[in-house]
Amino acid sequence: MPKTTAAWREPGEYTKNLVQAALLRCGRYAIPMITSRAEVSVRYAETDMMGVVYHGSYLPWLEIGRTALLKEHGLPYRQLEAEGFFLPVLEVGLRYLKPARYDDTVTITTTLREKPTLRIRMEYELHRGEELIATGSTLHAFIDKAGRPVRPPPAFAEVMGRLFA
Amino acid sequence: MPKTTAAWREPGEYTKNLVQAALLRCGRYAIPMITSRAEVSVRYAETDMMGVVYHGSYLPWLEIGRTALLKEHGLPYRQLEAEGFFLPVLEVGLRYLKPARYDDTVTITTTLREKPTLRIRMEYELHRGEELIATGSTLHAFIDKAGRPVRPPPAFAEVMGRLFA
Amino acid sequence: MPKTTAAWREPGEYTKNLVQAALLRCGRYAIPMITSRAEVSVRYAETDMMGVVYHGSYLPWLEIGRTALLKEHGLPYRQLEAEGFFLPVLEVGLRYLKPARYDDTVTITTTLREKPTLRIRMEYELHRGEELIATGSTLHAFIDKAGRPVRPPPAFAEVMGRLFA
Amino acid sequence: MPKTTAAWREPGEYTKNLVQAALLRCGRYAIPMITSRAEVSVRYAETDMMGVVYHGSYLPWLEIGRTALLKEHGLPYRQLEAEGFFLPVLEVGLRYLKPARYDDTVTITTTLREKPTLRIRMEYELHRGEELIATGSTLHAFIDKAGRPVRPPPAFAEVMGRLFA
Numbered sequence: 001m002p003k004t005t006a007a008w009r010e011p012g013e014y015t016k017n018l019v020q021a022a023l024l025r026c027g028r029y030a031i032p033m034i035t036s037r038a039e040v041s042v043r044y045a046e047t048d049m050m051g052v053v054y055h056g057s058y059l060p061w062l063e064i065g066r067t068a069l070l071k072e073h074g075l076p077y078r079q080l081e082a083e084g085f086f087l088p089v090l091e092v093g094l095r096y097l098k099p100a101r102y103d104d105t106v107t108i109t110t111t112l113r114e115k116p117t118l119r120i121r122m123e124y125e126l127h128r129g130e131e132l133i134a135t136g137s138t139l140h141a142f143i144d145k146a147g148r149p150v151r152p153p154p155a156f157a158e159v160m161g162r163l164f165a
Numbered sequence: 166m167p168k169t170t171a172a173w174r175e176p177g178e179y180t181k182n183l184v185q186a187a188l189l190r191c192g193r194y195a196i197p198m199i200t201s202r203a204e205v206s207v208r209y210a211e212t213d214m215m216g217v218v219y220h221g222s223y224l225p226w227l228e229i230g231r232t233a234l235l236k237e238h239g240l241p242y243r244q245l246e247a248e249g250f251f252l253p254v255l256e257v258g259l260r261y262l263k264p265a266r267y268d269d270t271v272t273i274t275t276t277l278r279e280k281p282t283l284r285i286r287m288e289y290e291l292h293r294g295e296e297l298i299a300t301g302s303t304l305h306a307f308i309d310k311a312g313r314p315v316r317p318p319p320a321f322a323e324v325m326g327r328l329f330a
Numbered sequence: 331m332p333k334t335t336a337a338w339r340e341p342g343e344y345t346k347n348l349v350q351a352a353l354l355r356c357g358r359y360a361i362p363m364i365t366s367r368a369e370v371s372v373r374y375a376e377t378d379m380m381g382v383v384y385h386g387s388y389l390p391w392l393e394i395g396r397t398a399l400l401k402e403h404g405l406p407y408r409q410l411e412a413e414g415f416f417l418p419v420l421e422v423g424l425r426y427l428k429p430a431r432y433d434d435t436v437t438i439t440t441t442l443r444e445k446p447t448l449r450i451r452m453e454y455e456l457h458r459g460e461e462l463i464a465t466g467s468t469l470h471a472f473i474d475k476a477g478r479p480v481r482p483p484p485a486f487a488e489v490m491g492r493l494f495a
Numbered sequence: 496m497p498k499t500t501a502a503w504r505e506p507g508e509y510t511k512n513l514v515q516a517a518l519l520r521c522g523r524y525a526i527p528m529i530t531s532r533a534e535v536s537v538r539y540a541e542t543d544m545m546g547v548v549y550h551g552s553y554l555p556w557l558e559i560g561r562t563a564l565l566k567e568h569g570l571p572y573r574q575l576e577a578e579g580f581f582l583p584v585l586e587v588g589l590r591y592l593k594p595a596r597y598d599d600t601v602t603i604t605t606t607l608r609e610k611p612t613l614r615i616r617m618e619y620e621l622h623r624g625e626e627l628i629a630t631g632s633t634l635h636a637f638i639d640k641a642g643r644p645v646r647p648p649p650a651f652a653e654v655m656g657r658l659f660a
Contacts, residue, residue, distance in 0.1 A: 044562070044572070045384055045555035049246075049377035049432060055254040056224035056375055060540035067539070067598075077539070078598040081214075089220040093258040099312070102379060103573040147264070209397070209407070210390035210549055214542035214597060221540055225375035232374070242374070243433040267544060268408040379576075385584040386554035411544075419550040423588045429642070477594070 032164050034112040036069035042104045052099035058126070059092065062136055065108035066122045073159050084145055085153045087120070091139040098133040100126070106133070115164035116152070118142075197329050199277040201234035207269045217264035223291070224257065227301055230273035231287045238324050249310055250318045252285070256304040263298040265291070271298070280329035281317070283307075362494050364442040366399035372434045382429035388456070389422065392466055395438035396452045403489050415483045417450070417470045424466040434458050445494035446482070448472075527659045529607040531564035537599045547594035553621070554587065557631055560603035561617045568654050579640055580648045582615070586634040593628040595621070601628070610659035611647070613637075 046057035067077045080087065100106055109125045119141055126134040144150045151157070211222035232242045245252065265271055274290045284306055291299040309315045316322070376387035397407045410417065430436055439455045449471055456464040474480045481487070541552035562572045575582065595601055604620045614636055621629040639645045646652070 043555050044378060044558050045386055047379035048374060049379065049381045050251055050253060051379045052253075054375055055257060056221050059221035059224070060538050063539050076598065086215055088215060088217075088264070089261060091258070091260050092220060093256070095256050096254060099253070103571065208390050209393055209543060210551055212544035213539060214544065214546045216544045219540055225373050228374055241433065268406065380581055380583060382583075385587060386551055389551035389554070416545055418545060418547075418594070419591060421588070421590050422550060423586070425586050426584060429583070 034069065034073070034163050036065065036072050036110045038065050038068040038108045038110070040064060040106050040108065042100055042102050042106060044102055047102050050099075052101055055094070055096060058094055058096075058100075058134060058136070061106065061108055061126065062092070062094075062110075062122070062124050062138060065110035065124055066138070068108075069110045069112065069122070073163065075156055075159055080153060080156070083153060085150065085156075086143050086145070087140045088143060089138050090119075090141055092136065093138075094134060094136040096134050098128070098131060100128065100133055104128050112163075116160055118149070118151070120152075199234065199238070199328050201230065201237050201275045203230050203233035203273045203275070205229060205271050205273065207265055207267050207271060209267055212267050215264075217266055218269075220259070220261060223259055223261075223265075223299060223301070226271065226273055226291065227257070227259075227275075227287070227289050227303060230275035230289055231303070233273075234275045234277065234287070238328065240321055240324055245318060245321070248318060250315070250321075251308050251310070252305045253308060254303050255284075255306055257301065258303075259299060259301040261299050263293070263296060265293065265298055269293050277328075281325055283314070283316070285317075364399065364403070364493050366395065366402050366440045368395050368398035368438045368440070370394060370436050370438065372430055372432050372436060374432055377432050380429075382431055383434075385424070385426060388424055388426075388430075388464060388466070391436065391438055391456065392422070392424075392440075392452070392454050392468060395440035395454055396468070398438075399440045399442065399452070403493065405486055405489055410483060410486070413483060414475055415480065415486075416473050416475070418473060419468050420449075420471055421469040422466065423468075424464060426464050428458070428461060428463040430456070430458065430463055436463070442493075446490055448479070448481070450482075527610075529564065529568070529658050531560065531567050531605045533560050533563040533603045533605070535559060535601050535603065537595055537597050537601060539597055542597050545594075547596055550589070550591060553589055553591075553595075553629060553631070556601065556603055556621065557587070557589075557605075557617075557619050557633060560605035560619055561633070563603075564605045564607065564617070568658065570651055570654055575648060575651070578648060580645065580651075581638050581640070582635045583638060584633050585614075585636055587631065588633075589629060589631040591629050593623070593626060595623065595628055599623050607658075611655055613644070613646070615647075 040061050042053060046053050048054040070077055070080075077087065105128065107127045109127070111123045111125075112120070113123060114121065119139060122138050122140070124134075124136040124138075125132060126136075142150050142152050142156075152160070205226055207218055211218050213219040235242055235245075242252065270293065272292045274292070276288045276290075277285070278288060279286065284304060287303050287305070289299075289301040289303075290297060291301075307315050307317050307321075317325070370391050372383055376383050378384040400407055400410075407417065435458065437457045439457070441453045441455075442450070443453060444451065449469060452468050452470070454464075454466040454468075455462060456466075472480050472482050472486075482490070535556050537548060541548050543549040565572055565575075572582065600623065602622045604622070606618045606620075607615070608618060609616065614634060617633050617635070619629075619631040619633075620627060621631075637645050637647050637651075647655070
């Protein structure tokens, strides 16, 4: 965001913004966006009598996806909690497109599309091979041990600042 | 819904609609809407190391809510499946407002706001005493044993037709 | 338990033992033994693709059984933990006799056969109607927040002392 | 076991048995015994409010262990079920020695100590690094789709016959 109107007079910056906005609109612009991949092998315990995976069994998979993303960037969730920072789920949404089945290998692609501030939104795509079988999102905020909302831990803020620079 | 403009000339109907709209807006008008209440006592198994209920543990509760609603109207889900009709979850959304805790009594209020056609939307409110702790919704459609979308079973259509007459 | 010493003087001590053993054998002798009943309605989430209840889903039921027993005797587990006493499972054993099914009502009968000292053994029988569908047992010991073995909380010891007097 | 002294005269067989028995007794004899290793990374969903893994969460791990063993020997459980053979759990026993924790890597060692006949017993050891944290066993028998006990599928019998030759 330009903070001075002077910015508008520099054609380069202005043009860049325009182009960026246009490209964003048609989905071809590479905005900074953090993505991580994890895999699970579907457990028998995760199925139900419909013969496919129980819809609630997908939630631990999303969790595996986002903690893999955090770990890859040097932020193991285990350590965040050890330092007194908890990241509960405030909202979750899931769309089931194709049933997952026992013994399937499911790839969880987790994406952080915006620099997290107080709220952190994660998006998920679940694939079996090439086939997209579910999409979802979760919303989070940091709290302390007493359950009070807190600012993200410094290490987290630092990593995100760098990733979304 | 009046389909002819003639409806507008009949003061009664017109006034009724106006009043209905006004009451709807302030939430006091009784539109046909099916609601059911069920209770769960929070299990230790449903908690996680954050000391509260794991966010995924709410999904079986919603299921208890909607199957209670169906059973109250003479449609036990067990029997629907026995007759070859399955009602998988196509979408789920949940907002967590306050953490549920071990040994809490949680009341699940399930609402069917619109007459279900091919798609069935259920809405949920979870309370601990007077306190609203979570809201959610699920979307469903009937499928057969082979996983193909099918029309709702006749008994289901009949009950819904009567409830939303 | 004989309440008068007279009982012991009657030659029949030997006879009494014989009778006691006989009655025990035919299940009609009342040894001090604490029993509690709880009910669960089988959840869809508890089934697996074999079409019946997943074998791991029985463990939360045993937990419901033993916490019901404790609560009935004025020892809600929630409060034990609030006072810093935890009762983890050291051992569990289960025999599955008949499959439990979705929407079944399962009665959990929990029995404390011996006065618990440092170790607490609970035994379980699961019925669907009159039919015994599973049996099990768990072994427990109290630990403190740091995970160290501790003596049972005074309230617990007092209740058990009274029950097994 | 030779029941007649005649056996003494057949050096080969007799010596073999003696040596085998002696070695078995001191635990150094390599009896045919099938072992498989699998790993799980502990999920947040598997913990409870005691801050460690919920005791019921170990059961899906044992399942991962035994299905890995079967798969390694060309018997994917998915296919056994596809061919109409189901392998329910008849008994389970677990001893918890040390608590498993979130994000731990747990190695499941599954052992088939005897050639399975109608009953199949699997034994388990769970380690975190070098530390043994739990042991367990399960008992199984094959059933058909209708729940009736059946002989193991031919492929299974053939593999076991070869492994325990």
